[in-house]
Amino acid sequence: MNNYLPLSIISLGILAFATLMLVIAPGIEMARPEPPAGLQPYTVEEQRGRDAYVSMGCLYCHSQQPRAPEQAPDGERGWGRPSVSADYFYDSPHQLGTMRTGPDLLNVGARLPSESWHLTHLYQPRAIFEWSIMPAYPFLFEVKAEAEEGDVVVALPPEFAPAEGVVVASQEALDLTAYLLSLDRTYPAPQDGIRDDGYRPRGDAE
Template identity: 40%
Template sequence: MEFFNNHTKLFTTAFLLFVGLTIFVCIIPALNNQTNNAPLPFAQPLSEEAIKGKAVFISNGCVACHTQQVRNVDMDKVWGERPSIAADYADNHRTDFWRNTATLMGTERTGPDLTNIGSRQPSKEWHLSHLFNPRIVVKESIMPAYPWMFEIKEKKEKGDVSVSVPEEYMNGEKGTVVAKAEALQLVAYIQALKQTKLPGDAPQPVFLYKKTGELTTDGKSAAPKELNGAMLYTNNCQSCHQQNGEGLKGAFPPLKGSKVVLDENPELLVDIIMNGYSGREKEGFGAMPAVGTNNRLKAEEIAAIMNHERTSWGNNAKKVTADQVQKLMDKVKVTAK
């Protein structure tokens, strides 16, 4: 009992026990992890602007709704080319001596996973419009708007980055919406989020629990259902080109009445879907990502999307077949990385 009555011995023992546990439970495993895991050979470090954007991401609580981890289940294939591995997070460094930095893997996916968002959606214009008011590009979005990252000026000044905002989202205010430094930094961080390719000789993690085809009552595989082009368009294209196909003025070109969409030869449209396009940036339109490649769309899915675009909003072009699209995919090849 003398030990428990002697506060010096009691608190010294408790302190030494705490230090010992910290060393063996926290510090040694952390050092071991640093030894066993290194950044991937092709990993690109964050730029200074992106590092500041990461701080903005953290301060605004974005991790509460967005994860940065592609799980090894088949349903996560839309978020990355492969499941995430420990090396993806090995390049996180301490903020300073006293503070560690967040990995931002997240625990809840209310919004889309951001692991590979820099490849899925590289357009700065899209992200700025989305930050000002997510409903501009995704009508059903429940994400809050971040208008305090922008200011409205009567006239755009040299060096300002303006944002295309439809009149109905201006709340009656007049002028040009200009992104503040924190908005540009946040977008720089989001654009930097790209999944690093693994070396060719490295073991490739696989996605598990893939859904198999439906069976009929006699146990045979059911005939494939006709793909819903409107749904595929919604999932892959609508956030930029809008539900009505009219795009967003000054940011994303319209598909309604588009010469590319209506062309009898659909080769250019297939090329754009598979490889992306940046030829209209001088007109103020953002670069289009390689949607078909990034989302690993099959010829049947691309054909369904194209047919929706070619027959909707007053467009009346001839439909294409999956075989046509497959031949064109082989012809244009995939140059997107």
């Protein structure tokens, strides 16, 4: 270990090898020309909502990757079937997540399909779940003396409603809700779907 050049070349070679194994090879394996049947691209409104989801950092508490029943009871909780790589065809940046301070959201649109529920929950999560530690997003709403035409009014129990006037959803809150409602991967998983099957009981391979 007296020479700089060999040290550099071997170090970079090892990193290149790791990149091949962790990024390039799985990338080739997962590459698909087409999305699975049943997966729709995001609409303009849903995509704006997705951008809001990314910018608010929802990712840091909510995963979007239900696990297999062999590993965890995600399906029993209504979070959906185990996801496969093709389910994320239209997703960039990916929002797979690493925390479940809150529940998994990959199928929240199928599980909780009410716009009104989501608006109330975003305005004040504790209006629905007293135990919730999710942040409230009052800045996505506006308090008005009375609703104008086209306004979407948020339904609130009296103790969370403003003393006077009504709470009206901003366009960003509506977009975000549209994105949450679009989260629905309940179509059957593609036959060649790729996921980590490392928890499948032995002898039970496909």
